[in-house]
Amino acid sequence: MDDKIDSCPTQAETFNGVEDTDGCPDVATLQDSDKDGIINSADVCPRSPETYNGFEDTDGCPDNSPVIDSDSDLIIDTLDQCPTQAETVNGFQDSDGCPDVVPIKDSD
Incomplete structure (x- = not known):
């Protein structure tokens, strides 16, 4: 670099990507x-x-x-009312995430 434009004519530029056109040595900033x-x-x-x-x-x-499904019942914990117990897929409240039994209807 020509000393006429070199800000540090007695020191070598470090060419490290930080102010490489000033002619001065420098430390790269974080x-x-x-x-x-x-x-x-x-x-x-x-x-x-x-x-x-x-x-x-x-x-x-x-x-x-x-996405976490702790009980692996395919209902994610944020939507699962029973995140540590797997849903019983039986056609009865299958989207709540809780194990259950289909209630028996009284035929009388």
Whole structure:
């Protein structure tokens, strides 16, 4: 670099992506391009901010919480009235997520 435009003529430019045209040595700052609080070097998705929703909050990527069905009855816990007991699929209240027995109708 010509000393006439070099801000630091006695020192070498570091060419590290931080003010590489000033002619001065510098230290790269801790950049956080998406401003999610996770620096780019540790951020898997440096251009998309983390959602901080309790699911993989340290990877730096936006995400949705996983769908959880604790009792594996195909009714997700957020909609399941009995999330730790599997639904009895028997044609009677099959969407509540609770085990049940079809009531016997009195034929009298």
